[in-house]
Amino acid sequence: MKFKLFLAAATSVALAMGAVSSVSAQGDVIAERQQAMKDMGAALKAGKPGDVAPLAAKLKMLFPEGSTSADSEATDLIWQEWDEFVAIFDKLEADSMAGADARTLGGSCKECHDKYREQKG
Numbered sequence: 494m495k496f497k498l499f500l501a502a503a504t505s506v507a508l509a510m511g512a513v514s515s516v517s518a519q520g521d522v523i524a525e526r527q528q529a530m531k532d533m534g535a536a537l538k539a540g541k542p543g544d545v546a547p548l549a550a551k552l553k554m555l556f557p558e559g560s561t562s563a564d565s566e567a568t569d570l571i572w573q574e575w576d577e578f579v580a581i582f583d584k585l586e587a588d589s590m591a592g593a594d595a596r597t598l599g600g601s602c603k604e605c606h607d608k609y610r611e612q613k614g
């Protein structure tokens with residue numbers, strides 16, 4: 494009897510830990526993509542538009558469905574229009590690899606932000 498109780502308690506602790514770690518994993522993905530966005534901005538400022546391509550490729554993986562939070566400016570429209578959203582990253586990546594300048598790339602940044610980012614501050 495005591496042993497069963499212990500097992501039940503251990504299971505619920507394990508479940509609670511699982512829930513906590515999945516929440517923090519989502520927090521990590523948001524922080525990671527915000528950093529990658531900043532890195533793209535820094536690459537453009539540094540006059541290295543070619544450095545944007547690998548970041549754009551990586552960013553496509555950093556928007557798991559529903560990953561938004563009070564700290565995030567990502568809107569739900571992203572997951573409603575996922576194909577269109579990803580197509581802008583694809584264009585950004587292709588343009589960057591093709592040697593496009595910062596102005597051209599900046600057009601894709603703006604296009605996506607206007608539609609899929611809700612600026613909070």
Ligand code: HEC
Pocket residue numbers: 523526527528530531533534535537545564565566567568578579581582585598599601602603605606609610
């Ligand atoms: C396909 C969509 C898309 C493209 C393309 C895009 N962004 Fe973003 N960007 C977002 C979204 C969505 C957010 C909000 C992310 C969040 O807060 O979770 C964001 C946030 C940012 C931020 C704020 C990061 C922070 O610290 O909160 C910066 C800076 C930024 N983007 C720069 C850029 C630059 C520079 C480019 C172009 C080289 C670019 N972005 C291209 C969608 C995009």
